[in-house]
Amino acid sequence: MLTFRILPGTTITVFGATGGTGREVVSQALAQNYRVTVLVRDETRFRAALPHLVRNPNLLVIKGRADNKDDVSTAMSIGQDAVINCLGTNTRDKDVTICSRSQRCINDAMVEHHVRRLIVVTSQGLGGTDDQFNPISHLVAKTVMRKYLDDKRLQEKIVTRDAMFLDYTIVRPSTLNDGPLTEHYKVSEGAAKVVSISRADLANFIVGELRAGEWIGGAATVTGYQPRRNTLTFFGPPPSRKVYEPVSEDSSTSSWRSMDG
Template sequence: MELTVFGASGGVGREVVRQALDAGHEVTAVVRDPARLGVAAHDRLRVAVIADLTDEDALLPVLSGRSAVISALGAAGNKQARLAPVTGPALRAIVSAMDRAGVSRLAAVSAAPVGPDVTDDGWFSRKVFLPLLRRALRDLYADLAVMEAAIRASGTQWTVIRPPRLLNRPGTGRYRRVVGANVPGGRVIARADVADALLTSLADPSTLHQAVGVAA
């Protein structure tokens, strides 16, 4: 496939680029600062610098002729999401530009707390831990909720991946996945496994128009 990856210089995005290249795909990595990509040069890798991801006209050249789009965009923290939301505004522009470019398949990373609680998780998780987490990171999750709403309202063939806390450790390929819900007892997952979930969802029709929970 010919893939465009947004947020390619982030932790999940770099893993997506590496794994996609290893799988034989052609990759356009969209970044603001190419020095932060951290992926070795490759004959199937193109790096595109776009400073403003809300500029649809600037997005069109990196979308035209693509097979699919992966968004690994996300705010660096709650403060950034509060002062300058990134993910929601960017995805509004990206899905509109995808429509103009004739690209339909999209996989995007969100976060487990944006989704509904899992009843099997128990009282403490549902009534104490998650409410505190959602309050502490309310601006970050609000930005992701805007992103998800923009994706659902689009004409794309979308999949949203919702992981819990992300860890910098080797991927296992043995993570749990639940289509349409969060993973019971899911607390952490490796960024490399989230990247795998994003890539494998592109060829999995069961994930179309679904939010998919993933966790170790």
């Protein structure tokens, strides 16, 4: 099995599959022939949101909570190759610590069941990615979104704390919308202007990162594209960086390969 590049045909677990980003990740992963396990609290709600997928033979739905260690362990115990965590704040319950609480359970279950590959969705505004925020965005981050970002910040610390056990990628999206899939967005390391991105495009990056593994051990800021008059469109892979590449499918060791050419 390829440790760092999770190819179609392998099995992934998606947390937060009932949310907008999670639904897009599940849909696109299934379309690319991944086997997908989801852990959801409300199975009826999930199936109603994705009625065209409920009979897909590559989809396994498990009822449970992402902040319950036994439920998470059950979802992880059936031969998973990777985990994608799209959990966000539960606005109905006003639960602003769900992301950090769940991440602890997910990390522990991954270590227990020897699953290494992890992609976690947090938020732009963390890790110094707010340098290009306008005054209104700064105000929102410090007031309305403060508790949410504090929990996401703690979630990132929990992920990086277990870096010796996990091949993680942190994804920090800009504000999200329900626009169409364009495959047209910016990926950067660090600060970026706040430009809204569709959940479909965010999912496109996440599923693509499963295959590419170019952001392992790092954090990618993903934003929409804001066209400028008389300029060329930005569209393409993230900036050059060093990534893990397995020596062979049967090898348990890896070597560094430079993407700089």
